[in-house]
Amino acid sequence: MTTRFRFPRAMRVVSTRDFRRVYREGSRARGSLMTVAVAPNGLPHSRLGLSVGRAVWKKAVRRNRVRRVFREAFRLEQHELPAGLDVVVIGSVPRVEPELEATRRELRQLTAKAWRRYREKAER
C-alpha cells in the first residue's frame, strides 16, 4: 500500500473562527519564505490555512502562484508533519518566488519549530 497524498477540503482551515484561534493561541515561527503559526485542532489530521495578502504581491496572478506552491508543499509533506494541528502559512515576505523543494523543507522546519514553542508555552 503506497502512501496517499490526498488533500480534500476537510484538510483546510476555512472558518474565520479557526484562523482567529490560531492567531490568538498558537505559536509562530518565521523563515525566509513564510511565517507559520500552529495550534492543536483536536482532529486526527492536520489542516492548512493560507494567508497571502496584497503585501506579498500586488498582482493576483502572483499571489495565486505563491498560494499554490505553499499548498502543494503541504500536500506533499502532510505525512511528515505532526498530526492534529492547524497550520496557518502566512505570506510575510514581499515579492517571494518560492521554489517547491525549498518551500517543503522550510515548511517542515518551521512547523516543527512552532509546534515545539507551543508545547513549551503550554508547560509553563
Add this chain to the structure above:
RNA sequence: CGAGAGGACCGGGCGGUCGCUCCCGGAGCGCGAGCUCCGGGGGAGGAAAGUCCGGGCUCCGCGGGUCAGGGUGGUUGCUAACGGCAACCGGUCGCAAGGCCCGGGAAAGUGCCACAGAAAACAAACCGCCUCCUCCGGGAGGUAAGGGUGAAACGGUGCGGUAAGAGCGCACCGCGCCCCCGGUGACGGGGGUGGCACGGCAAACCCCACCUGGAGAAAGACCAAAUAGGGGGGCGGGCGACGACCCGCGCCUCUCGUCCCCGGGUAGGUCGUUGGAGGCCGGGCGCGAGCCCGGUCCCAGAGAAAUGGCCGCCCCCCCGCCCCUUCGGGGGCGGGGGACAGAAUCCGGCUUACAGGUCCUCUCGCGCC
C-alpha cells in the same frame, strides 16, 4: 521584390503521473444532513484587468408633473441601451491606400485676453504720409497704404484712383444675406446681391437640443445554534420622511391609546448563481454596423476562494562549443528563455497591458512577361 495602409484570428502542442473542484451514474457506511470509494464528463481571458460608460437583476412604496443637479454634442442609422459601432458630411495630415478631430451656439447676456503695444473689441491714432497756417517751438485738418508690438490689429492680392490715401471703383479669392437645384439630413452645386458689418476663448460662466431617480450581489430572499430577554401584528389619532415642490393612490419608521399573537435575529448555512440581448453551421436582406429564418450544442461556478505540481518529447527565440559549406547557410551537442495576465452577479462596449505567430484585402515604387 521593397516600403506602407486596413481588417480578422491564434495566444504553445502531445503524453505520463500525483492532486483540487463541480455535475451525472453505481457501490458501501450513517437514524439523518452527509461522508468514502469506483467509473464517465466539465473546469479562466482576449483582455478574466482598470472600473470609464450603458443595460439586465434586486432593494429603496407606486405613478405623474415642474425645478434643481448630472451627462451628451456634425448628420442619418444600428442597438435592450450607451459617452459604443457603421456609413456619410465638414475640417485636417498623407503621393496614395488611409489616419486623426469633446465637430452645436460668440449679431441672448456676463466675463477674460497677462507682457508688449498708440490702440485688444469700439472705436480710436504713437511714429509716419499729405494739405493749410506759423511767432519756426509748433498748431489745425485729412488719412489708415507703410513702420513697430503681439498668440491675435478691423478682409487678402493686383490694377485704377488721389494732395496723400481709403472697397473710393473694378477683377479674382474670402465673408454675409437672398433665390434656385440635388440630398431624409449634415451639407454640396449654381446664380444674384451687399461693399465688409461679424477678433479669439463656451475642455470660462452660460444658452440651445436631447438623455437622465438613488443605491448596489457586502443588492436582496429564506433556514437558523450559543447568548440575551424581548419581539411582532391589527385598529384609531398625531408628527414626519425618502434631492426640492405639487397632485393622486398606497403604506407606517416614530409616538400615544387599545386589542391580539409568538416570534425576531448574530455566528453559520441555503438560494440569488449561471440557459444567456448565448456559441457554432447554413440560407436570406442591408454599402455597413446589424437584422430575420432554419438547424444544432449546453460550454467554469469557487467561496481564507478550485482550474495546479513534477517529468519526458516536440515547436519558437537567444548564447557557447564542434563539424560541413557552393559563404546564402546547414547539422550535432550543451545551457537558458517562451508575453500580458487569474473568473467572483451577468451581459454589450470603451480604455489600458502584451513574447511570438497566421490569414485576407488594399496603396505606392522598382523589375520582368
Add this chain to the structure above:
RNA sequence: GCGGGCGUAGUUCAAUGGUAGAACGUCAGCCUUCCAAGCUGAACGCGUGGGUUCGAUUCCCAUCGCCCGCU
C-alpha cells in the same frame, strides 16, 4: 467585489489660466576663542503622457502610485 479621496522643494502645506511661494531642513558666508542662536545669500519643483488654449500646477482625457470607508 464595491464606493470615495489625494498626488506641488528633502518634510509639512499655499497659490483667479499669465515669473510657482511660506515655514522647517540642507549648503556657503558674516558674527563668536569654539558651538548654538542670530543675520545675509544660494541650491532644491507641479507623479507621467496626450489634448483645449497665444499661454496649463490650474480645464479635459488616459495612465501610474498612495490613502480611506463598506461584510
